[in-house]
Each structure stands twice: as structure tokens, then as C-alpha cells.
Amino acid sequence: MDLNGEQPLLDVHHLTKIYGDFQLQDVSFNVPAGTIMGFIGRNGAGKSTTMKAIMDLVKPDDGRVFVLGRPMPEEEVAVKEQVGYVGDIPLLNDNWTLDRTLQFARQFYPNWNEEAVEQRLEHFAIARHKKLGELSKGMKMKASLILAMAHEPKLLLLDEPTSGLDPVVRTEVLEMLLDFVQDESRSVLFSSHITPDVEKIADWVTILDDGELIFSEDKESLLDRYKRIVMAGKGSDYTTETPLLFNCHKTTGGYIGYTDRFPQFQRVAKGNWYAERLTLEELFVLLTGKNAD
Numbered sequence: 001m002d003l004n005g006e007q008p009l010l011d012v013h014h015l016t017k018i019y020g021d022f023q024l025q026d027v028s029f030n031v032p033a034g035t036i037m038g039f040i041g042r043n044g045a046g047k048s049t050t051m052k053a054i055m056d057l058v059k060p061d062d063g064r065v066f067v068l069g070r071p072m073p074e075e076e077v078a079v080k081e082q083v084g085y086v087g088d089i090p091l092l093n094d095n096w097t098l099d100r101t102l103q104f105a106r107q108f109y110p111n112w113n114e115e116a117v118e119q120r121l122e123h124f125a126i127a128r129h130k131k132l133g134e135l136s137k138g139m140k141m142k143a144s145l146i147l148a149m150a151h152e153p154k155l156l157l158l159d160e161p162t163s164g165l166d167p168v169v170r171t172e173v174l175e176m177l178l179d180f181v182q183d184e185s186r187s188v189l190f191s192s193h194i195t196p197d198v199e200k201i202a203d204w205v206t207i208l209d210d211g212e213l214i215f216s217e218d219k220e221s222l223l224d225r226y227k228r229i230v231m232a233g234k235g236s237d238y239t240t241e242t243p244l245l246f247n248c249h250k251t252t253g254g255y256i257g258y259t260d261r262f263p264q265f266q267r268v269a270k271g272n273w274y275a276e277r278l279t280l281e282e283l284f285v286l287l288t289g290k291n292a293d
């Protein structure tokens with residue numbers, strides 16, 4: 001990834017973790033400042049393991065993680081002041097009120113912004129006196145995000161923040177993330193198997209499949225590069241062997257194929273054809289042969 005000399009907020013180098021048959025294999029990617037990175041993969045692809053390894057909640061077998069250039073876990077205290085994490089396993093106590101949870105958390109963070117907490121709670125009409133166990137799933141996720149943002153972190157690491165939420169709450173959560181990166185010194189890495197959510201708000205996309213990194217790339221350049229090519233006419237110049245195309249198949253009127261080098265294809269293509277933009281979901285299925293969920 002070309003960062004124009006700027007330091008990434010998160011730098012994951014050759015991360016490896018082995019659990020029996022599962023291997024997170026040599027995963028490397030960066031999250032630049034001011035971006036939302038969508039982290040896609042099917043259930044069991046290794047997204048949570050990657051995030052936990054970043055937070056040092058699981059010990060990697062190999063690899064290094066740097067947050068704002070600081071190595072983990074050596075500089076864990078300084079790093080965790082800059083990171084807000086919402087994991088897949090709830091770390092909060094359902095018997096505590098939100099108020100007690102906030103009071104408890106604030107003592108660990110010198111940068112705690114009580115005014116921002118108040119504003120966000122008011123905006124989402126979340127009552128401090130409620131026990132966390134009494135909040136709906138959507139309210140609880142919003143409360144978790146408010147908690148994760150309260151110490152003004154530079155980086156949010158969110159494991160499936162929109163999973164299981166209704167469309168209105170999902171949109172509210174996505175808007176919270178967009179709002180967070182209005183300050184371009186901040187970034188978000190969020191995992192999801194809901195590819196439309198990633199397509200909606202992410203600037204960068206990292207795809208993991210069975211523990212292996214497929215790519216980590218700017219979303220728009222990715223969707224400009226990969227296209228579905230529809231070639232019409234019986235006298236088409238194309239065959240299933242046409243260079244620059246893959247997964248070609250015959251249709252009643254010609255051929256359909258895919259290219260990962262659309263600009264080059266455009267330069268050499270002849271005959272009667274047109275290109276279609278893929279959705280992120282279609283691209284994911286094309287590259288992994290599977291649905292995200």
C-alpha cells in the first residue's frame with residue numbers, strides 16, 4: 001500500500017496464528033489515517049483472530065503489529081490509549097448500569113471526553129441508569145461504540161458491529177463510523193460479513209479467506225479494476241480462452257467473463273462488448289467462490 005510516506009495507524013506484518021487445522025497465514029496489511037477499512041471474510045475466515053491478535057488478546061505464533069508506529073505488545077498501555085475495541089465476545093457486565101460501566105472505564109483513560117459521551121447518549125436517547133442487560137441489541141452496540149470512542153482513540157477496531165441489527169440501527173451505527181473519521185487523523189477497521197455495509201462506507205477493503213489474505217486495496221480502484229464483461233453476437237471475436245478474462249462462460253448471445261485488468265482489456269478489446277460494475281458481494285463470491293455468510 002502506497003501511503004505517500006505517511007505512517008499508517010495500523011500496520012500488521014506477517015501475522016500467523018495456528019489453531020489445529022486452522023491457520024491464519026502470514027497476514028499483512030495497513031490501515032492509513034482517515035480511512036474506514038472493511039474487513040471481509042466468511043464465518044471462520046480468521047477476522048476475529050486477527051483483531052484479537054492486534055489487541056494482544058491472543059498470542060500470535062509469528063508476525064508483528066504496530067499501532068501509530070508503536071509495537072504491540074511492548075507498548076500496550078500507550079497503544080490502548082489510542083485504540084477503541086469492540087470485540088465479538090462481550091467484555092461488559094450485563095448487571096452493571098451504563099453509568100457504572102462508564103464511571104469504571106473513565107478512570108483508565110486520561111483523554112476521556114465526558115462531554116462527547118453525554119452528547120452521543122443524548123443523541124441516541126440511551127439512558128445511563130439502565131442495566132446493560134436491559135438494553136436492546138442495537139442500543140447495546142451503540143452504547144459499546146460510545147464507550148469505545150469515549151477516550152478519543154485514533155483507531156477503532158470493531159468486530160461485526162452491524163451483525164444482527166435491524167436496518168435502521170445498522171445505518172445509525174455506520175453513520176457513527178463515518179462521523180468518527182471526519183477527523184482525518186482517525187481510522188476504523190471493522191469486520192463484517194454484510195458486504196453491502198462495507199460497500200456503503202469503507203474506503204479500503206481487506207478480504208480474508210480461510211486464514212489467507214486475498215487482497216487489501218482501495219475499494220474504488222478495486223471495483224474499477226474488476227469488471228464483468230458481456231460480449232454479444234455469434235460472430236464474437238472472443239472465446240473462453242480470451243486473454244485478460246477469466247471465469248468465461250458461453251451464453252445464448254455470446255460470452256460473459258471477468259477481468260481484473262479492465263484498463264488493459266479496454267485497450268485491446270475488439271468487437272461488441274460492454275462492461276458491468278460488480279458489487280463488492282459479487283466480487284467477494286467471484287474471488288472466493290463463496291458467499292460471505
Ligand SMILES: Nc1ncnc2c1ncn2[C@@H]1O[C@H](COP(=O)(O)OP(=O)(O)OP(=O)(O)O)[C@@H](O)[C@H]1O
Nearest residue numbers: 019022041042043044045046047048049050088193
Ligand atoms: N480459541 C480458539 N481455539 C481454537 N480454535 C479457535 C479459537 N478461536 C478461533 N478458533 C478457530 O479459528 C478459526 C477462525 O475463527 P475466527 O473467529 O477468527 O473467524 P471469523 O472470521 O472471525 O469468523 P466469524 O465471522 O464466525 O466470527 C475458526 O476455525 C475457529 O474455530
